[in-house]
Amino acid sequence: MSLYLAIFDGENDVAGWVFGHYSDFGCFRDTIAAKLRSEDYPTLMTHTDCDGDWSTAQLPNLRSELDSIAAGFRRLPAEDPKQGFEHTAQYRQGARSLYECFHNVDGENIFEALIALCDEGIRLKQPITFQ
Numbered sequence: 521m522s523l524y525l526a527i528f529d530g531e532n533d534v535a536g537w538v539f540g541h542y543s544d545f546g547c548f549r550d551t552i553a554a555k556l557r558s559e560d561y562p563t564l565m566t567h568t569d570c571d572g573d574w575s576t577a578q579l580p581n582l583r584s585e586l587d588s589i590a591a592g593f594r595r596l597p598a599e600d601p602k603q604g605f606e607h608t609a610q611y612r613q614g615a616r617s618l619y620e621c622f623h624n625v626d627g628e629n630i631f632e633a634l635i636a637l638c639d640e641g642i643r644l645k646q647p648i649t650f651q
Contacts, residue, residue, distance in 0.1 A: 522625075524651040525634075527641050535640045537633060538625045540605060547604025548622055548630065555618065556592045561585040573647040582648075583638040590631040593619035 523545050526536025539545055549565055552558055558565045563582045567574065574582050598615035601622065605612075611623040622630040641648050 525637060526649050526651060527637065527644060527646045528649060529644065529646060534644065534646075535637060537628065537637075539630070540607065540625055544601075544604045547601050550604075551601060551618070551622075552589055555596055556589060561589060564589070568650075571650055573649040574641075575647050576641060576645050579638045579641045579648065583635055583642070586631055586635050586638065590619055590635075593617060593621075593631075 523539040523542050524536060525539055526533040528534065549558075552561065552565065562585075563574065563578050564585050594617045596618040598612070598617055598621050600609070600612065605622065607625065608623040608627065611627045612621050615621050619631060620629070624630060624633050637648055
């Protein structure tokens with residue numbers, strides 16, 4: 521089953537993309553926990569991986585956490601995600617750091633896509649919804 525992250529304006533989604541499988545989201549967080557101090561990222565790390573949302577009040581914290589995690593991952597060597605992201609292996613070809621090893625189904629870097637979604641949610645004053 522796929523995880524779709526979106527910003528809605530009423531019934532219409534105004535921004536969104538498919539993260540990948542729900543297990544990919546888990547793999548992403550497992551990698552963060554293994555490589556960095558997961559307690560430093562409560563907005564990302566404690567969110568359920570099923571239906572729900574990151575509220576508009578949480579988005580600035582989430583964005584800050586993603587910036588920090590991205591900086592940490594840029595300093596770590598590239599490696600294939602364990603038990604996840606198999607469908608995006610082609611986007612990791614030639615990766616120079618762990619930051620470059622995580623992509624959504626469209627091939628966008630997960631950090632860049634999530635940060636852009638945070639910025640859009642902040643701009644529109646709308647939460648990021650998990651579906």
